[in-house]
Amino acid sequence: MAKKISPENKKQVMESKYDPIKLRQLCEAGVTAMEAKQALGLSSMQSLRQHLMRLSVESQNLMTLPGLYERSSTRARLTKQGIKLSLSKLKASGIEYPENTEFRMEFDEERNQILLTWMGIGTGQVDQYEPSDISNVR
Numbered sequence: 001m002a003k004k005i006s007p008e009n010k011k012q013v014m015e016s017k018y019d020p021i022k023l024r025q026l027c028e029a030g031v032t033a034m035e036a037k038q039a040l041g042l043s044s045m046q047s048l049r050q051h052l053m054r055l056s057v058e059s060q061n062l063m064t065l066p067g068l069y070e071r072s073s074t075r076a077r078l079t080k081q082g083i084k085l086s087l088s089k090l091k092a093s094g095i096e097y098p099e100n101t102e103f104r105m106e107f108d109e110e111r112n113q114i115l116l117t118w119m120g121i122g123t124g125q126v127d128q129y130e131p132s133d134i135s136n137v138r
Helices: 020-029 033-040 045-059 087-092
Strands: 077-079 082-084 101-108 113-121
Touching: 020 033, 020 045, 033 045
Parallel strands: none
Antiparallel strands: 077 082, 101 113
């Protein structure tokens, strides 16, 4: 026998409505992809890409927005495992450091920024007197 699902247990699915008039106005105004996504109430960039593709097909004219296909290859991301910052991301932003380079991390509350200060090239060894969790470092 099938289990009945009560309305409280159902997940809310956010349905995005296709609004060609508003999307065309945003394209003509030259707003960025993130601004357009927020203005249309879309949950993902992929939804915005699909809406733009549909608008392009209907109007038989290629429509695009600045920043729609850019990847955040130079941005560090904060996840539940920690801050992800890789050598390839540093190289993509024009910064090159050798492996085992050590940084001091500070938070600037006025600017709401994380600051990395170069400390030098370390041995790659964790100081036994300094508490550290190596599993979170990537």
